[in-house]
Amino acid sequence: xLALPLAFAMGCRLVDVDELPSPARAGADILLAPDSELIxxxxxxxxxxxxxxxxxxxxxxxxxxxxxxxxxxxxLRRLRAGRPYRLDRLHDGRVRQFEYEIDGDxxxxxxxxxxxxxxxxxxxxxxxxIEVATFEGRIDRQTSxxxxxxxxxxxxxxxxxxxxxVYSGEIDFNGDVHPGDEFRLVFEKATREDGQHAGYGPxxxxxxxxxxxxxxxxxxxxxxxxxxxxxxxxxxLRRMFLKSPLxxxxxxxxxxxxxxxxxxxxxxxxxxxxxxxxxxxAPVVAxxxxxxxxxxxxxxxxxxxxxxxxxxxxxxxxxLSAIAPGVxxxxxxxxxxxxxxVGATGLASGPHLHYGLIKNGTHVNPVTAHRNMxxxxxxxxxxxxxxxxxxxxxxxxxxxxxxxxxxxxxxxDE
Ligand SMILES: [Zn+2]
Numbered sequence: 001x002l003a004l005p006l007a008f009a010m011g012c013r014l015v016d017v018d019e020l021p022s023p024a025r026a027g028a029d030i031l032l033a034p035d036s037e038l039i040x041x042x043x044x045x046x047x048x049x050x051x052x053x054x055x056x057x058x059x060x061x062x063x064x065x066x067x068x069x070x071x072x073x074x075x076l077r078r079l080r081a082g083r084p085y086r087l088d089r090l091h092d093g094r095v096r097q098f099e100y101e102i103d104g105d106x107x108x109x110x111x112x113x114x115x116x117x118x119x120x121x122x123x124x125x126x127x128x129x130i131e132v133a134t135f136e137g138r139i140d141r142q143t144s145x146x147x148x149x150x151x152x153x154x155x156x157x158x159x160x161x162x163x164x165x166v167y168s169g170e171i172d173f174n175g176d177v178h179p180g181d182e183f184r185l186v187f188e189k190a191t192r193e194d195g196q197h198a199g200y201g202p203x204x205x206x207x208x209x210x211x212x213x214x215x216x217x218x219x220x221x222x223x224x225x226x227x228x229x230x231x232x233x234x235x236x237l238r239r240m241f242l243k244s245p246l247x248x249x250x251x252x253x254x255x256x257x258x259x260x261x262x263x264x265x266x267x268x269x270x271x272x273x274x275x276x277x278x279x280x281x282a283p284v285v286a287x288x289x290x291x292x293x294x295x296x297x298x299x300x301x302x303x304x305x306x307x308x309x310x311x312x313x314x315x316x317x318x319x320l321s322a323i324a325p326g327v328x329x330x331x332x333x334x335x336x337x338x339x340x341x342v343g344a345t346g347l348a349s350g351p352h353l354h355y356g357l358i359k360n361g362t363h364v365n366p367v368t369a370h371r372n373m374x375x376x377x378x379x380x381x382x383x384x385x386x387x388x389x390x391x392x393x394x395x396x397x398x399x400x401x402x403x404x405x406x407x408x409x410x411x412x413d414e
Contacts, residue, residue, distance in 0.1 A: 035090060035091065036088050036089055036090045036091065036096055037088075037089050037091070038086065038087070038088050038089075039056060039086065039087040039088075039089060040084065040085075040086045040087075041084070041085060042081075042082050042083065042084055042085070043079060043080060043081050043082060043083050043084075043085060043100075044081060045081040045082075046081070047079075047081070048076070048079065049067060049070065049076050049079050049100075050063055050067055052079075052085070053066060053067070053087075053098075056087055056089060057093060058089065058093055058094075058095060059092075059093040059094060061117070062093065062094055062095055062117075065117060065118065065119060066095060066098060066110060066119055069110060069118070069119040069120070069121045070098075070108065070110060070119075070121050072121070073108065073121040073122065073123060074100075074102070074108050074121070074123065078102070079100070083100065083101050083102070083103075084100075084101045085098070085099060085100040085101070086098070086099045087099075094112070094117075095110075095112065095119075096111070096112050097109070097110065097111050097112070098110040101126070102123065104126070104198055104199060105125060105126055106123050106124070106125055106126060107123070107124055107125075107126050108121065108122075108123050109121065109122055109123075109124055126192055126198070127192070127193055128190040128191065128192055128198045129190070129191050129192075129193070130188055130189070130190050130201060131188070131189055131191065132186060132187070132188055132189075132204065132397070133186070133187060133188075133189040134184065134185065134186050134187075134397055134398060135150070135153060135155060135159070135184065135185055135187070136153075136182075136183070136184040137149035137150060137152075137153055137182070137183055137184070138180075138181070138182045138183075139177055139178065139179055139180065139181040139182070140179045140180070141179055144177075144179070145173075145177060146160050146163065146164060146173055146177060146183075147160045149183075150163070156197065156200075158199065158200055159187065159200055159203075161247060162187070162200060162202070162203050163183070163185055163203055163206060163208075164247060165247075165336075166203050166206055166217050166219075166229050166237065167206075167208055167210075167215060167217065167237065168242045168243055168336075169237050169238055169239035169241075169242065169243060169373070169375070170210075170215055170237060170239075170243065171208065171210050171215070171243060172243040172244045172367075172370075173243075173244075173247075174244050174246050174251055174252065174276055175244075175251045175252050176210060176211070176243075177210065178210075178211055180211075181208070181209055181210050181211065182208075182209045183206065183207065183208040183209065184206065184207050184398050185203050185204075185205065185206035185207075185398070186203075186204045186205045186206070186394055186397045186398055187200060187201065187202065187203045187204055188200060188201025188202060188204065189201070202219055202227070203217075203219065204218075204219050204394050205217060205218045205219065205391070205394035205395060205397070205398060206398075207398060207400060215231070215237075216231055216232045216395075216400070217229045217230070217231065217237055218230050218231075218232065218387070218390065218391045218394055218395075219394075220234075220379060220383075220386075220387050220390055220391075222377075222379060222380060222383060223380055223382070223383055228376070230378070230379055230387065232391060232395075233378075234378050234379035234384055234387050234388075235375055235378045236375045236376035236377055236378055237375070238375065238376040239370070239373040239374070239375055239376065240288055240309075240310075240311075240373045240374060240376075241287045241288045241309075241313075241315075241335075241369075241370050241373045242285065242287045242288070242335060242336065242370075243370055244276065244287070244355070244370070245276075245284050245285050245286070245287050245315070245317060245353065245355050246276050246278055246282060246283075246284065246285070246342075246353060247282075247283060247285065251276070251277055252274050252275065252276060252277075252367070253275045253276065253277040253352060254271055254274065254275035255271070255274055255365075255367070256271060256272065256273060256274055256363075256364075256365040256366065256367065257270055257271045258270055258272075258363075258365075272356055272363035273316070273318070273354050273355050273356030273357070273363065273366065274354075274355055274356075274365075274366055274367060275352050275353070275354050275355075276352060276353045276355065277352050278342040278351065278352060278353050279342065279351060280321055280341070280342055280343055280344065280351035281321060281341050281342060281343075282341065282342040282353075283338040283340075283341060283342075284317050284320065284338065284339055284340045284341060284342060284353055285335075285336050285337060285338055285339065286307055286315070286333045286334065286335060286336065286337050286339050287315050287335065287355075287357075287370070288307075288309045288313070288315065288335050289309065289332075289333065289334045289335045290307040290308050290309035290310070290313075290314075290315075290332070290333060291307065291308050291330065291331070291332055291333075292305060292306070292307055292308075292327055292328060292329055292330065292331045292332075292333060292339075293306050293307065293308045293314065293329060294306035294316075294329065295323055295327050295328050295329055295331075296323070297345075297346075298346075299346065300346045300347035301316075301318040301319070301346050301347075301354070302318060302319045302320065302343070302344075302345025302346020302347070302348060303319070303320040303321070303322070303323060303340070303343065303345045303346070304316060304317060304318045304319070304320060304346070305317045305320065305323060305327060305339050305340055307333060307339070312359055312360040313357065313358065313359055314357075314358040315355070315356070315357055315358070315366075316355070316356040316357075316358070317339065317340060317353060317354070317355055317356075318346060318348075318353070318354035318355075318356070319342075319343055319344055319345050319346050319348040319351075319352060319353065319354055320340035320341060320342065320343050320345060320353075321340075321341050321342065321343025321344070321345065321351075322340055322341045322343065323339065323340045324337075324338050324339050324340050324341075327339045327340065357369050357370075
């Protein structure tokens, strides 16, 4: 049979023509024609895998066999609308291969077994290529936020969030970013073989010029195995308190004021916290690790959370639309954990976050208190040489020449 070598080349399995189901027997040229059709599509909303497969005119027995094999490896209820799938369908209505992208990391692969009508399924990781990339951006009138600068430059919002996280102890991205600010960073970026974006690894180093302050950051793993961010001298960028309990975007709409009772009007004008304009539903995070001491409805504060921290501090968050599951009195939360969502419960004219900070029983101005928080531990002396090598390597990628210490600089000038 002349056709057989060609069929081999196209990946057909070798079969006796008499074994083929009836459509294939119609003519010998079936083996010369392109033997299958490759279908690539997205899972439609509100459907089942069986319905998706039936939609491609597969033989009933094929659908039953596929569903049985897939169901043994993958929970069919986890099929998600909008996820890509590919189907390699032979012209006789049988399937050679089926693939479904479960998420950004894994793919379900189903192949026809070498013998018979059975299938074999497996879940395999999607191969990714990790590269070290750089990005430069600038804040100006058109590009007024870190988000706009990064997304406008062709990267994704996750990169803006990662950079905001690096500087969360130093810059309040809710209000401290100004036209003229500039930044650059070196980071890991994952790409799939087909060229699609597949997420980011950590930010490795960055420089942010914020209102004339030049803030540099290097990611370094200290002796205890924990990675953290340090300035160029090896001082930690992590503070006991985050700069604000919101990740991004909004601004201060009402600041702290300790005004006393008005003597004539007998009217209290004090505002014992700051209000952040923020969209309803935006995540609210714990500014520092601690234990929840209040969580629930509390009059004008609406749905609120209060957390006790070390050193006599408590933080409080008012007007929440929702409190995160697990955030109840006595629960322990870590710095950066989402504790609830912005809302307008209680005495609030619209969605915003009222954030208050209490030191030894007295409300203090959170904005200034946060600015004065002591930093975390610096790089240990024994690791300083390793830190400096890593810093210079990464800053080299950003064309930053680390300035010599003042004394050394003077010496070279002579
Ligand atoms: Zn308020």
